[in-house]
Amino acid sequence: MDPLIYELTGVRYAYAGRFPALCGVDMALRRGEKAVLVGANGTGKSTLLAMLDGLIFPDAGALRFDGRDLTEPAFDDPGFSKDFRRRVGFVFQDPDAQLFCPTVREDIAFGPLQLGMDPAAVETRLEDVTRALGIADLLERQPHQLSIGEKKKVALAGVLVLDPEVVLLDEPTAGIDPLTTRHIIDMLCAAAAGGKTIVTATHDLHIVEEMADTVVVLGRERTIRRAGRPSEILGDEQLLWENNLVHIHRHRHAGRVHEHIHLHSHDHHA
Amino acid sequence: MFAQRGRFIERSLRAVLSFINDAVLAETHAGRPGFLQARDPRVKIAASLILLAVAVTTKSFAALAGLYLIIALLVLCSRIGLGFFFARTWVFVPIFALAMVLPALFSFFSPGDVVGHVRIFALTLSVTRQGILGAALFVSRVAVCVSVAVLLALTTRHSALLRALRFLGVPQIYVMTMGMTYRYIHLFVEIVGDTFTAIRSRVGHAVAVPSGRRIVAWNIASLWHRSFDMHLQVHRAMIARGYRGEAVAARLFKTTRKDWMWLFAVAAVGYLLWTL
Numbered sequence: 001m002d003p004l005i006y007e008l009t010g011v012r013y014a015y016a017g018r019f020p021a022l023c024g025v026d027m028a029l030r031r032g033e034k035a036v037l038v039g040a041n042g043t044g045k046s047t048l049l050a051m052l053d054g055l056i057f058p059d060a061g062a063l064r065f066d067g068r069d070l071t072e073p074a075f076d077d078p079g080f081s082k083d084f085r086r087r088v089g090f091v092f093q094d095p096d097a098q099l100f101c102p103t104v105r106e107d108i109a110f111g112p113l114q115l116g117m118d119p120a121a122v123e124t125r126l127e128d129v130t131r132a133l134g135i136a137d138l139l140e141r142q143p144h145q146l147s148i149g150e151k152k153k154v155a156l157a158g159v160l161v162l163d164p165e166v167v168l169l170d171e172p173t174a175g176i177d178p179l180t181t182r183h184i185i186d187m188l189c190a191a192a193a194g195g196k197t198i199v200t201a202t203h204d205l206h207i208v209e210e211m212a213d214t215v216v217v218l219g220r221e222r223t224i225r226r227a228g229r230p231s232e233i234l235g236d237e238q239l240l241w242e243n244n245l246v247h248i249h250r251h252r253h254a255g256r257v258h259e260h261i262h263l264h265s266h267d268h269h270a
Numbered sequence: 271m272f273a274q275r276g277r278f279i280e281r282s283l284r285a286v287l288s289f290i291n292d293a294v295l296a297e298t299h300a301g302r303p304g305f306l307q308a309r310d311p312r313v314k315i316a317a318s319l320i321l322l323a324v325a326v327t328t329k330s331f332a333a334l335a336g337l338y339l340i341i342a343l344l345v346l347c348s349r350i351g352l353g354f355f356f357a358r359t360w361v362f363v364p365i366f367a368l369a370m371v372l373p374a375l376f377s378f379f380s381p382g383d384v385v386g387h388v389r390i391f392a393l394t395l396s397v398t399r400q401g402i403l404g405a406a407l408f409v410s411r412v413a414v415c416v417s418v419a420v421l422l423a424l425t426t427r428h429s430a431l432l433r434a435l436r437f438l439g440v441p442q443i444y445v446m447t448m449g450m451t452y453r454y455i456h457l458f459v460e461i462v463g464d465t466f467t468a469i470r471s472r473v474g475h476a477v478a479v480p481s482g483r484r485i486v487a488w489n490i491a492s493l494w495h496r497s498f499d500m501h502l503q504v505h506r507a508m509i510a511r512g513y514r515g516e517a518v519a520a521r522l523f524k525t526t527r528k529d530w531m532w533l534f535a536v537a538a539v540g541y542l543l544w545t546l
Contacts, residue, residue: 097503102429111511
């Protein structure tokens with residue numbers, strides 16, 4: 001079995017010390033694993049991702065990355081900070097927060113340049129990544145001129161250009177059209193096949209089966225309700241109901257309105 | 271949205287949004303293929319500084335006319351409509367020049383040959399030939415300087431213009447901050463525009479002035495909160511990609527032989543005009 005890349009033990013976190021966001025999270029992620037965090041709004045998914053990226057730190061409990069404690073003082077060490085940022089990439093939920101440079105080209109190159117990569121190598125990586133994502137024609141555009149789907153792709157490119165070992169994604173498919181979603185998922189699956197650890201927070205159960213070896217359900221108590229294989233989690237109707245994760249489809253059949261639950265844990269037979 | 275007197279707020283909001291959108295639209299000229307658009311932004315800034323230096327130091331109307339002619343030719347070579355360009359520049363010239371130049375027309379500031387009189391109530395002011403010439407020289411200088419600045423802004427993408435400021439020795443942190451400010455102005459303009467539409471869709475057109483002011487105040491507060499929240503997220507996004515307080519920027523400019531030839535030509539013509 002691959003060694004652990006993240007270990008969380010009894011992790012607690014509250015915003016401003018008053019508003020609990022995580023209330024005792026225990027979790028372990030293996031190197032090369034694809035994990036999906038699901039849960040209703042406000043269950044702590046984004047907080048957990050920010051913590052895995054070393055942007056916030058536990059009030060209590062322990063968080064370890066590759067065998068080393070991930071604490072605020074650890075990032076005072078420039079060597080560790082640089083190494084960690086190079087190994088872990090985070091795609092934010094709101095691409096407008098992530099695309100802060102005047103042009104797409106500068107934005108994608110921002111991370112590698114801060115981490116001291118050779119500018120010529122950055123240019124080569126940038127060309128490869130933007131070609132793979134189909135956004136090479138957007139390089140001279142300004143972020144405000146992009147559609148939401150294009151912004152999401154540029155944000156992803158800004159992380160993939162670093163070629164990180166771990167990719168953290170917060171709602172990567174929120175608000176984008178089905179074909180763009182397909183393209184992004186294909187890119188992420190290819191990255192996972194290349195050995196990257198992919199952690200995705202999402203409400204979109206359509207993508208869970210493809211994006212997960214392990215599904216982690218966060219509950220309203222802001223703890224992990226259950227973790228397991230996609231088929232186990234997506235097939236547990238009661239668990240999905242209890243955690244606001246049920247898709248209810250209502251449509252018309254022969255003149256009558258028909259309503260049913262849409263489950264995502266089915267096999268397709270030829 | 272607001273009652274008749276309160277339409278001032280609506281008009282102001284519209285004017286601000288429209289002005290910023292116009293500034294964005296100006297990039298359509300920067301994106302066109304044209305002579306100045308093809309020049310390296312650093313070279314363009316250097317050439318503009320030369321033209322500005324000639325304009326502010328010369329006392330010759332012929333030199334100023336020559337500069338203006340060169341600017342007009344550059345406008346045409348850069349595929350910008352002359353009408354559009356003149357409208358753009360001559361909006362600013364009176365703002366910058368006329369208010370300052372008016373007193374210089376009169377004998378108590380510019381003594382000399384009196385060519386006429388102006389009566390303002392009981393006061394009779396004498397207009398002098400020297401005053402008229404001084405004022406004309408000042409307005410001509412302002413017209414050339416504003417034209418150079420507008421031409422530079424119209425033919426250069428704002429992002430490239432900001433990056434080129436590094437060439438003038440502006441520290442990277444300021445260039446980066448200005449770039450981010452420019453980037454997020456667009457986002458907040460969108461938010462203000464959407465909020466404005468949402469209010470109109472819910473309250474219609476007739477709102478009493480006090481209510482209108484209250485709505486605007488709420489929106490200012492809401493925008494402040496959103497900008498604060500965005501600033502936290504942006505800072506995290508920067509840290510997540512390795513930022514540690516010293517930003518490293520890409521070197522994206524490449525000068526060509528044509529750029530250097532252009533700069534040399536501007537310097538030579540500028541010198542010739544200056545000697546007139």
